[in-house]
Amino acid sequence: MRLKCKVVVQPATSNFKQKAAQGFIAVGKAAGSSSKDETASFELLVTTAKNKTGSKFNLSKSNVLMIHDRFVGDGKLTIQMKQPRSDIFISEGNVGALTSFVKTVRSILSGGCVAPLSRTQACTSSDFQPRKSQLIVTQRENYPHEGFPKTLEDLRLNGINIKRVDGRWFSLRQLTQLDLSNNVLGEAADFAKFTDVSRLISLQSLNLARNHLHHLPLSFWRSLPASLNRLDLSGNELERIPSELCRLVKLVHLALNDNHLIELPEELGLLNGLQALNVSHNRLRHLPATIFWLSSKQMKLFDATANHPDLFARSTDISPPAADGGVASLLELAAAVVKTQGMSTSVLPWDVRRYLMTSISRCAWCRKYRAPSSMYTVQSVCNLSRKFSTITTQNQQGTFVQCIGSLCSRLCRDYV
Ligand SMILES: [Zn+2]
Numbered sequence: 288m289r290l291k292c293k294v295v296v297q298p299a300t301s302n303f304k305q306k307a308a309q310g311f312i313a314v315g316k317a318a319g320s321s322s323k324d325e326t327a328s329f330e331l332l333v334t335t336a337k338n339k340t341g342s343k344f345n346l347s348k349s350n351v352l353m354i355h356d357r358f359v360g361d362g363k364l365t366i367q368m369k370q371p372r373s374d375i376f377i378s379e380g381n382v383g384a385l386t387s388f389v390k391t392v393r394s395i396l397s398g399g400c401v402a403p404l405s406r407t408q409a410c411t412s413s414d415f416q417p418r419k420s421q422l423i424v425t426q427r428e429n430y431p432h433e434g435f436p437k438t439l440e441d442l443r444l445n446g447i448n449i450k451r452v453d454g455r456w457f458s459l460r461q462l463t464q465l466d467l468s469n470n471v472l473g474e475a476a477d478f479a480k481f482t483d484v485s486r487l488i489s490l491q492s493l494n495l496a497r498n499h500l501h502h503l504p505l506s507f508w509r510s511l512p513a514s515l516n517r518l519d520l521s522g523n524e525l526e527r528i529p530s531e532l533c534r535l536v537k538l539v540h541l542a543l544n545d546n547h548l549i550e551l552p553e554e555l556g557l558l559n560g561l562q563a564l565n566v567s568h569n570r571l572r573h574l575p576a577t578i579f580w581l582s583s584k585q586m587k588l589f590d591a592t593a594n595h596p597d598l599f600a601r602s603t604d605i606s607p608p609a610a611d612g613g614v615a616s617l618l619e620l621a622a623a624v625v626k627t628q629g630m631s632t633s634v635l636p637w638d639v640r641r642y643l644m645t646s647i648s649r650c651a652w653c654r655k656y657r658a659p660s661s662m663y664t665v666q667s668v669c670n671l672s673r674k675f676s677t678i679t680t681q682n683q684q685g686t687f688v689q690c691i692g693s694l695c696s697r698l699c700r701d702y703v
Pocket residue numbers: 650651652653654655694695696699
């Protein structure tokens with residue numbers, strides 16, 4: 288198993304910090320052991336263009352000091368070896384490939400069963416020749432019907448009237464960008480196959496703008512890789528966005544403009560890494576009050592231009608709690624404890640997290656958790672420019688918009 292990455296071997300005895308170079312790290316059976324040998328010893332081999340024969344390290348429990356894999360999600364890994372005493376720094380690795388690399392190394396160290404590995408091999412000059420990592424197709428006759436290069440990281444198929452989902456897109460494990468904008472996937476009879484996008488665990492950017500999409504099933508939203516930081520669904524005919532969108536907490540750019548959206552999911556405020564949010568040219572009558580949880584420092588573009596006139600109305604409407612002073616259910620109390628104490632729910636399946644989330648409401652002002660039956664529902668005018676200097680609404684009243692949210696008490700209600 289060989290992984291392309293930036294790599295440097297830093298001897299512990301050297302104070303001189305060496306620079307990482309483009310190269311490979313391989314794990315496999317050590318030279319001299321037969322590939323059928325059950326008791327074969329394993330090794331790590333680090334090769335770069337300058338050092339093609341590479342540096343070898345015996346891979347055994349007694350020779351590995353530590354594996355630092357906290358930042359595998361960022362393509363980084365550090366392995367500390369005892370003999371010779373050195374640190375192997377890996378960066379810019381493909382997240383999917385690096386994850387399975389760590390898994391293989393760990394299973395060798397624990398003596399567990401490992402997938403059949405061949406012997407490690409030194410690299411050759413051809414390994415350093417550029418591989419096809421980007422493919423842009425804008426003419427129908429150029430569609431690669433025979434297949435896609437496996438090394439693709441950036442695939443763009445634009446404006447070529449694609450009406451069918453090609454399952455081969457989702458076998459490109461190194462893909463970080465998939466741009467299918469300006470097609471007609473909304474008319475694809477086999478659109479259900481798009482859920483295979485979940486196989487692209489390194490995908491960072493997905494563009495489905497202008498594709499005649501009018502309804503996206505829950506299975507679609509649930510299949511979107513958690514690694515996504517850019518999602519463009521603009522120029523479609525979407526009316527609703529489910530709360531499953533807010534599972535994508537790494538999102539930085541979210542484009543939902545030019546759709547038919549009536550409302551946004553209440554949990555939108557959970558996407559606190561957002562730097563650009565475009566919800567312009569929809570039919571929004573209000574925004575969820577949780578948008579005030581988004582980071583004002585990070586937000587560089589927030590566009591709510593051209594929505595329903597009600598979005599810019601100056602009225603206030605307060606619905607009192609269903610059970611003012613009533614008793615919360617056991618489930619509501621349990622959910623409040625889990626949430627208030629900040630217990631980690633990241634290991635729970637999304638469905639259980641959503642269950643916890645929907646059995647409890649959070650005050651849009653003080654952010655305390657309370658039983659939904661004891662909350663006030665308030666729709667009121669909020670001045671977005673007080674929070675976001677980057678807001679664009681282009682209406683005569685300035686940056687005042689209607690926000691809807693739940694508030695826990697009369698005290699919080701009076702702040703609105
Ligand atoms: Zn409150």
